[in-house]
Amino acid sequence: MAKGTPAVQALQKAAIAFTLHEYDYDPDAPRIGLQAAEALGFAPARVLKTLMARADREPVCVVLPSDREVSLKKLAAAAGAKHAEMLPPAEAERITGYHVGGISPFGQRKRVRVFVEQDATVHPTVVLNGGRRGLQVELKPADLVALLGATVTALTA
Template sequence: MSTRAPGTPATVALERAGIPFTAHTYEHADTATNFGLEAAALLRLDEEQVFKTLVTDVDSRLVVAVVPVSGRLDLKALATAVGGKKAQLADPHLAERRTGYIVGGISPIGQKTALETVVDETAWLFDTVFVSGGRRGFDIELTPDDLRRATGATVAAIARD
């Protein structure tokens, strides 16, 4: 378990579930717009090991996609993975309201409304992966299997270069 982790819904959910994680904080720059790449650079991590959380709209339902910050979300592959026809990025204000997090700090874990989640299969290339801990400047490191367990995610090839 983490020591001195900032108290966020994500850390509370992990602690409640008994899922081990390591907290990593960094100094977020207000001028940063690519939050995942900022985290990878400041934490000195491989960009393929740091994952971004994207809230999408698949046929009028919200679905969370978790993909490496080094790549892009394949919206068609995501729609197919959840049995949908068309996917697009969700309205940021709606994403914030439904998850309880702000853009740039949306964690796939501990969301206000538990949303269907899909994690890109490349997460299993690593012993551990990094996802947002629920605020800008805070990432959580955990195993891909624990990420899947914490989110109830399915696994699919949803990322592209």
């Protein structure tokens, strides 16, 4: 049930205005964020992907447009770390409580620092994972940043 995801519950609890969007998730899609954008009819720059990484030894969450790639060098600098790397899927799932392909920055099991690509904040609304595969939430970028206490910075090459 969509309303039962921790992400949706976190948005409801914070009284954030959002819209739910569902689509047929394709586990074989080469890039899940782009598949979601196409299925929902949104520009890829407005559909954000949620990645889990490690800056030195600290797990962090990275949110960026689905058509962009994170620069680990820029992420490390933003986090004040010497090194950054992507988390293995099993570790990302353990930390977030979500399955890969359904990881949302909202309602994660363990609260971590969140970094949002600055280009993602220029749209009136953005769309990102709602806590399960095939479920997206649409909200204002300012609400995304405020609720997560996110750092907005340049993260892509």
